[in-house]
Amino acid sequence: MSDGASGGLSRRGLLGLAGAGVAGLGLGVGGDRAVIAVAASATAPSPATDVYPFYQEHQAGILTPAQDRLHFAAFDVSAGTTRAGLIELLQDWTVAAAAMAAGRDIGDFGAVSGPYDAPPEDTGEALDLPASGLTITFGFGPSLFEDADGVDRFGIRARRPDELTELPHFPGDMLEPGRSGGDLCIQACADDPQVAVHAIRNLSRIAFGRAVIRWSQLGFGRTSSTSTSQATPRNLFGFKDGTSNIKAEEPGAADAHVWVGAGGGPAWLAGGSYLVARRIRMTIETWDRSILREQEAVFGRDKGEGAPLSGGTEFTAPDFAITGRGDLPLIGAAAHVRLAHPTRNAGIRMLRRGYNFVDGTDALGRLDAGLFFISFQSTPENFTAVQLNLARHDALNEYIRHVGSALFAVPPGAARGSYVGAALFA
Amino acid sequence: MRARLLPLTAASAFGLLALTGCVANTPADSARAALTVDSSTDACTVSAQDAPAGTLSFSITNSGDQVTEFYLLAEDGLRIVGEAENIGPGLTRDLVVQLAEGEYVTACKPGMTGDGIGKAGFTVTASDQVVAVDDDLQAQIETANVNYASYVRDQVAQLVTGTDTFAAAYVAGDFDTARGLYASTRSHWERVETVAESFGDLDPQLDLREADLEEGQDWTGWHAIEKDLWPADAEPGFAAYPAEERQRLAGLLVQDTATLNEKVQTLSFTLSQQTNGAIGLLDEVATGKVTGEEEFWSHTDLWDFQANVDGAAVLYAGVRDILVAKDAALADSLDAEFAALQTLLDAQRVGDGFTLYTDLSPEEIKALADQVNALGEPLNQLTSTLVL
Numbered sequence: 037m038s039d040g041a042s043g044g045l046s047r048r049g050l051l052g053l054a055g056a057g058v059a060g061l062g063l064g065v066g067g068d069r070a071v072i073a074v075a076a077s078a079t080a081p082s083p084a085t086d087v088y089p090f091y092q093e094h095q096a097g098i099l100t101p102a103q104d105r106l107h108f109a110a111f112d113v114s115a116g117t118t119r120a121g122l123i124e125l126l127q128d129w130t131v132a133a134a135a136m137a138a139g140r141d142i143g144d145f146g147a148v149s150g151p152y153d154a155p156p157e158d159t160g161e162a163l164d165l166p167a168s169g170l171t172i173t174f175g176f177g178p179s180l181f182e183d184a185d186g187v188d189r190f191g192i193r194a195r196r197p198d199e200l201t202e203l204p205h206f207p208g209d210m211l212e213p214g215r216s217g218g219d220l221c222i223q224a225c226a227d228d229p230q231v232a233v234h235a236i237r238n239l240s241r242i243a244f245g246r247a248v249i250r251w252s253q254l255g256f257g258r259t260s261s262t263s264t265s266q267a268t269p270r271n272l273f274g275f276k277d278g279t280s281n282i283k284a285e286e287p288g289a290a291d292a293h294v295w296v297g298a299g300g301g302p303a304w305l306a307g308g309s310y311l312v313a314r315r316i317r318m319t320i321e322t323w324d325r326s327i328l329r330e331q332e333a334v335f336g337r338d339k340g341e342g343a344p345l346s347g348g349t350e351f352t353a354p355d356f357a358i359t360g361r362g363d364l365p366l367i368g369a370a371a372h373v374r375l376a377h378p379t380r381n382a383g384i385r386m387l388r389r390g391y392n393f394v395d396g397t398d399a400l401g402r403l404d405a406g407l408f409f410i411s412f413q414s415t416p417e418n419f420t421a422v423q424l425n426l427a428r429h430d431a432l433n434e435y436i437r438h439v440g441s442a443l444f445a446v447p448p449g450a451a452r453g454s455y456v457g458a459a460l461f462a
Numbered sequence: 463m464r465a466r467l468l469p470l471t472a473a474s475a476f477g478l479l480a481l482t483g484c485v486a487n488t489p490a491d492s493a494r495a496a497l498t499v500d501s502s503t504d505a506c507t508v509s510a511q512d513a514p515a516g517t518l519s520f521s522i523t524n525s526g527d528q529v530t531e532f533y534l535l536a537e538d539g540l541r542i543v544g545e546a547e548n549i550g551p552g553l554t555r556d557l558v559v560q561l562a563e564g565e566y567v568t569a570c571k572p573g574m575t576g577d578g579i580g581k582a583g584f585t586v587t588a589s590d591q592v593v594a595v596d597d598d599l600q601a602q603i604e605t606a607n608v609n610y611a612s613y614v615r616d617q618v619a620q621l622v623t624g625t626d627t628f629a630a631a632y633v634a635g636d637f638d639t640a641r642g643l644y645a646s647t648r649s650h651w652e653r654v655e656t657v658a659e660s661f662g663d664l665d666p667q668l669d670l671r672e673a674d675l676e677e678g679q680d681w682t683g684w685h686a687i688e689k690d691l692w693p694a695d696a697e698p699g700f701a702a703y704p705a706e707e708r709q710r711l712a713g714l715l716v717q718d719t720a721t722l723n724e725k726v727q728t729l730s731f732t733l734s735q736q737t738n739g740a741i742g743l744l745d746e747v748a749t750g751k752v753t754g755e756e757e758f759w760s761h762t763d764l765w766d767f768q769a770n771v772d773g774a775a776v777l778y779a780g781v782r783d784i785l786v787a788k789d790a791a792l793a794d795s796l797d798a799e800f801a802a803l804q805t806l807l808d809a810q811r812v813g814d815g816f817t818l819y820t821d822l823s824p825e826e827i828k829a830l831a832d833q834v835n836a837l838g839e840p841l842n843q844l845t846s847t848l849v850l
Contacts, residue, residue, distance in 0.1 A: 207676045210755070321835055322748050325842040326741075338553055347524070347550030360529050360548035361574060399824055400752065400831040424676065434745070 086169035086227070090134035092449040094295065094307055095456070097171030098387065098412050099284040101263040103225040106255030106391040107232040108313065108408065109240060110218025110442055111247040113180065119190045123461050125246045129174065129222075129239055130455035136235050139167030142242075159241065161234050168228035172235055174456045175221040175311045175444025178202060195460060197301045199310070199416050200445050206427035208437060215315050215440030218250045223311070223410065225389075229256065251440070253315060255391020255408045262389060268342060268350065272318055272392050272405055273435070275335050276342030279350055280378070282387040293385045294412050301415075304459035307448030309412045312419045315393075315440030318406040323435045334431040336371030344373060356380075370431040381422045386413040406436065416443055496521065499570070501530045501549070506570030506580025513584075515563045516591030522546050523554040528573045534559060535567040539581065547574075558846075561586045599784065606780040607731045613776055614654045618719075618726045621650035625719045629712035632687060635705070641691050645762035645815065648684060652769030653776070654726075656742040661725055667718050671758060682714050685758070692759040733781065737844040740777035743770045744838050752831045754819040764816035767830070768807050774841070775800055781848055789847050792840060799837035806830055 088096045113122060132142040141147045143157025150156055181196035182188055202217070224235035233254070240249050259271045260278035264285045268276040282289045291297070298306045323331070332338055336345055336354065344354035345366045356374055360366045367374050378385050389412065394405040413419055427433065447457040495513040499506065503526040522532040528551065534544040543566060544559035563586050569578035624647035631639035651658060651669070659665045666674070668683040675681055689696060690703045690711075703711070731739075750756040751767040778796060785793045806829055810817040819827075 204677050205675075207674050207679075210673055319749050321838070322745050325838050326745075327738075327842065327845055330738075338555075340554070343550070343553055345548070345550055345553070347529070348552045352552070358529060358550070361531070366529060366548055366550050400828050402831070428676065434749070 085166050087139060087167040088137060088169060088171050090130075090137040090172070090450075091452040094309075095171075095173045095446060095449045096137065097173035097223055097225050098294065098309060098389070098446070099262060099290055100169075100171050100225070101266055101284065102258040102261060102389055103169045103171070103227045103232075104256075104258055105226050105229040105232045106258075106408065106410075107224045107229075107236040107252065108255070108410070109222050109224075109236045109252035110177070110250045110313075111220040111222070111240070111243060112250045113189070113219045113247045114245065117189075117246050119192075119461070121246055122190050123455075125243055126174075126457050127455040128242050130450055132239060132242055133172040133174075133235070133456075136162075136231075136238070137167065137170050137172060139170075142238055159234065159238055161237075162231050165228055165231055165234075168226040168231040170224065170226040170231050170235060172239070173223040173225075173311075173446060175223075175446045176200075176457065176460070177218045177220065177442065177444050179217060180219040192460060195302055195304060197305060197445060199301070200443065203312070203416065203420060203441055203443050204424075206423055206438065208427055208433055209441070210437050210439055211441050212439050215251050215253075217442055218444070220247060221311065221313070221442065221444045229254070253313075253393060253408050253440075254395075255393050257392040259390045259392055259407055260388040262387060271407055272320065272394075273323055273331070273335075275331075275337060275339055276350060277335070277372070278388045278390075279337075279342060280385075282385055289385070290387070293414055293418070294387045296414055304457075304462070305445055305447060309414065309446045310416045310419075311444045311446050312409070312411045312413070312416060313440070313442045313444075314409040314438050316407045316409050317404070317437050317439050319435050319437070320403045320405050326435075333368055334370075334372060334435070336367040336373035345371075368431070370429050372426075372430055372432045375426050375430050376422060381425060384418045384422055386411040386418055386422070412446070495519070498523065499532055499568070500525055501532060501570040501572060502526045503528075503572060504579065506532070506568065506578075506582070508568050508582065508584065511582070511584060512587055513561075514589035514591070515561060515586050516589055518559055518561050518586075520544075520546070520557045520559075521554055522549060522557060522570075524549045524551050524572075526572045527551050531571040531574055531578075532557060533567075533569045533571065533578060534561075534584070535569065537565040537567065539567045539569075563588045599787075602784050603733050603781075606736065606784065607733065610731050610736055610777065610780050611729055613780075614657050614726050614729060617650045617654045618658075618723050621647065622719055622723050624650060625716055629716050632691070633705075633708055633712045635708075637691055640687075641760070644684075644688065644691065644760060645757075645765035648762075649765055649769035649772075651684075652746075652766045653773035655746055655770060655773065656739045657726065657729070658722060661722065664718055664722055664725075667714065668722070671756070673755075673758075682711055683718075684715065687711050687715070688757065689759045692761075695759055734845055734849045736777050736781060737848055740774040740844065741838075741842050743774040743777070744834060744841055746770050748831070748834050748838065752827065752834055754827075757819065761818040761820045762816070763819040764807065764810055764822075768816065771800075771803060771807065778841070778844070781844070784848055785844070792843060792847055795840045796837070796844075799833070799840060803830075803833045803837050806833055 088100055090096060135142050141158035141163070143150070145157055147156045147158035147160035147163050178196070178200050180190065180192070181200065182193045222236060222239055224232045226232040226235070236252065258269055260281045261268055262281060262284055264283050268279050271277050282293055284290070294309050296305045296308050328339065332345060337343060338345060342350040344352060346355035346358045354367055354373055354377060356365060356367055358366050374380060388410070390407050390409040393408050394403060396404055398404045411419055447460060450456045450458065495516070495518045497513065497518065497520050498509040499520050499522040501522055501524050508520070520532065520534070524530045530549050531545060531547045532549070533542060534557070535541060536543055543561070544557050546555050546557040549555050566584040566586060567581055568584045569581040571578040624643065628640055628643040628647050631643065658668070669685065670681065670683055671685050672681065672689065690708070693700055693702065747767055747770045751763045751770060754761065754763050756766050757763045778800065782793060810822070810826070
C-alpha cells in the first residue's frame with residue numbers, strides 16, 4: 037500500500053489518525069458529542085442519537101435508513117494538486133468524517149479546547165448536538181480520472197471503469213454547468229440540518245488549497261424510504277413516490293441492484309456503487325393549479341393514500357392491465373408509476389435516496405424548488421435506461437425539468453486505519 | 463354565492479369553524495353536506511337519503527373487487543347530474559356537486575357495464591343556498607363545442623397557407639423573408655397548440671426544441687429551421703445548413719402541417735377538453751414562453767405568448783355565457799385577469815410584432831410571469847365549475 041495508509045499526520049497538521057484513535061476512547065479529545073447526547077437522553081431514544089459506524093464494508097449513507105436532511109457537495113480538485121496531495125486529502129477527509137459520524141469534533145482539540153491563539157480546528161456549530169445519524173459518503177467523478185483536456189492528472193485513468201463517463205443528454209435536459217459534474221462528491225445526511233451542514237463545511241475547509249466546492253445542495257425532507265421501518269414520505273408535488281424503493285431489509289436486493297460485484301468492474305470498486313445526482317426543478321406554480329384528476333393521472337397513484345390507481349393500498353402492486361371507461365388503463369400509458377416501474381424496465385431497480393429542496397425564489401418570483409434526486413445502482417446504465425424511458429414519455433415532464441446532473445463512482449467503505457478509495461491508489 | 467376563489471379545502475375548513483358556533487342542524491352558508499358511498503360487489507349504500515340544496519360531496523369507497531363508477535342521476539334515472547368513474551378496488555374518490563332542490567337517483571356500476579346496481583332515490587331539500595338550473599345549458603355547451611372545432615380548423619388552415627409561403631422562402635434562400643414570416647406563421651400553431659400536441663408524432667416532428675432531443679435523434683420542424691435562420695447564439699462551429707438540408711426540413715414541415723390539417727377536420731370537442739385546453743395553453747406560457755426557452759434562437763417568445771393567450775381567450779369566450787349563469791364572480795375575475803395580461807402584452811408591441819425576449823428587462827418579464835399566475839389560478843377553476 038502507498039504512503040496513504042501509514043497513519044501519519046497530514047501536512048496541515050490539522051488532523052491525525054492518532055487523534056481519531058484516542059478519541060475513540062471518548063476521553064479528553066475534542067468533544068464527544070454522541071456520548072454526551074446519549075447520556076442526556078438515555079430515557080428517550082430518538083433518531084437524533086443514532087450513530088452509524090463510518091468504517092464498514094460498504095460506505096454508510098446508502099442502505100442506511102434515509103435521514104431527514106441532506107447537504108451534498110461536488111468538488112473540483114484544484115490545479116496543482118498532485119496524486120500524493122489527492123491521497124492526503126482523502127486520508128484527511130476519512131479521519132474527519134469518521135470523527136463527525138461518531139458525534140465528535142474534528143481535530144486533536146476540537147472546537148474549543150485548542151491553543152487560545154490558534155483558529156479552532158472544528159468550526160463548532162455542532163457543539164452540544166448529537167451525531168444525529170450523520171453519514172458521510174464519498175464518490176469519484178469521471179473527471180477525476182481524466183479531465184476535460186484529456187489529462188490523467190492523478191495516474192488513475194487506466195482504472196476508470198468504462199461506465200464512468202458523463203451521462204448522455206436526455207430529452208428535455210436543461211443542465212446548468214454550475215450545477216453539474218465534479219471531480220469528487222460528498223453526501224452528508226443527518227437528522228439535524230446543522231449537523232449535515234457542519235460536516236460539509238468542515239470537510240470543505242480541510243480541502244482548501246486542494247479541492248474546492250463546485251456546487252452544493254441542501255435538502256430538507258427525504259423523499260424515499262430505504263428501510264421497511266420508514267413510512268413513505270411525500271415529494272413537493274404532494275405525492276408518495278418511490279414506494280417500491282429498494283429496502284435494506286430485502287435479502288439480496290442490494291447485492292443485485294446496488295453494489296458493484298466482485299467481477300462487475302475494477303477491483304477497487306467492488307463493494308461500491310454508482311451515485312447519480314439530478315437536480316430536478318419542479319414548476320410548482322403550474323402544478324399547484326392543475327386539477328386533481330390530472331395530478332393523480334400523472335403519477336398513476338391516488339394522492340391521499342398513495343395507492344396505485346388500479347386499486348388497493350400503497351404497497352399493492354400496480355396492475356397496469358386493468359381498464360376502466362373506454363377500455364383505457366386506469367394507470368395511463370404515460371403515468372409516472374408505470375414508466376418507472378421495474379416491470380417496465382427489464383427488472384431494473386435502483387436505490388433512491390432523494391431530498392426535497394427549496395432554494396428561495398427565482399428571478400420570476402417562482403419557488404426554486406424540486407427534488408434533488410439521488411440514486412445508487414450497480415451500474416449507471418440502469419439509471420440511463422430508466423431515465424431515457426421517463427424523459428421520452430413521462431407525463432410528469434410537463435411539470436419538471438432536470439437542471440443539474442452528476443455521476444460518481446462510490447468506492448467501498450474504508451477499513452479502520454485506511455482511507456476511502458485506498459484501493460484505487462494501491 | 464360561495465367564496466369561489468378560495469380553494470375548496472379552505473372553504474370547507476371555514477364551514478367547519480362556522481358549524482362549531484351554530485346549532486348542529488342549521489349549517490352555515492359555506493358548509494357542505496358530506497356523504498359517503500360504499501360501492502361493494504352487490505350494493506351501493508349511500509350514508510343518507512337526503513341532503514340540503516347546495517354543495518354536496520360524496521366520498522365513494524370501492525369495497526368490491528372490480529373497477530366501479532358512481533352516478534348521480536336526475537329524477538328520470540337517465541340524465542347524468544354527476545359521476546365519478548374509474549375507481550379502482552379499495553380506492554376512495556370524492557364527487558363534489560352543486561345540487562338544487564329536487565329528486566335524484568344514486569347508483570353504482572361495479573365492473574363498469576350494465577345498468578348499474580343499487581339504484582335509490584335521493585332527495586335534495588330546500589335550503590337558503592341558491593343553485594341555478596339552466597335548461598338551455600346543454601344547447602349552449604353544444605354550440606361552444608361546435609364553434610371551437612371550427613376555430614381550430616380555421617387556425618390550422620391559416621397555418622398551412624403561412625407554412626407553405628415560409629417554407630418556399632427558406633428553401634429559396636430568402637432568409638429575410640423567412641425570418642419575417644417565422645413568428646407570425648407560428649402564431650397559428652401556438653393558438654391551438656394543445657390540440658396540435660394531441661397528435662402523438664406530429665408535435666415532436668414539428669415543434670421539438672434542441673434540448674428536447676435525445677442523442678442521435680433527427681431534429682426536424684420549426685425550431686431546427688429557426689436555428690439556421692438565427693445562428694447568432696449557436697455553438698461555435700455551427701455551420702449553416704446546405705441547400706439540400708433546407709429542402710428536406712422545409713418539405714417535412716409542409717408535409718407534417720398538411721397531415722395536421724387533415725386530422726383536425728374531423729375533430730370534435732367536449733366541454734372539459736375546452737376548459738382544460740385553455741388551462742394547458744396558459745401552462746405553455748408559464749413554462750416555456752415567459753422563460754424565453756421556446757424561441758431559443760429567434761427570441762420571438764412574445765409572439766407565441768400572445769398566441770397562446772389568444773387561444774385561451776377564445777376558449778374562455780366560448781364558454782363565458784355558460785360561466786356567467788353558473789358563477790358570475792368567476793367570470794368577472796377572469797375578465798379582469800385576461801385584460802390585465804393583455805395590457806402588459808400590448809405594452810410590448812412593436813409594429814405588428816413584439817419586443818424580443820432578450821430585450822425585455824427582468825422587471826418586465828417578472829410582471830408578465832406574475833400576471834400569468836394571477837390569471838392561471840381562476841382559469842384553472844373553469845373545469846370544475848363548468849363540467850358536470
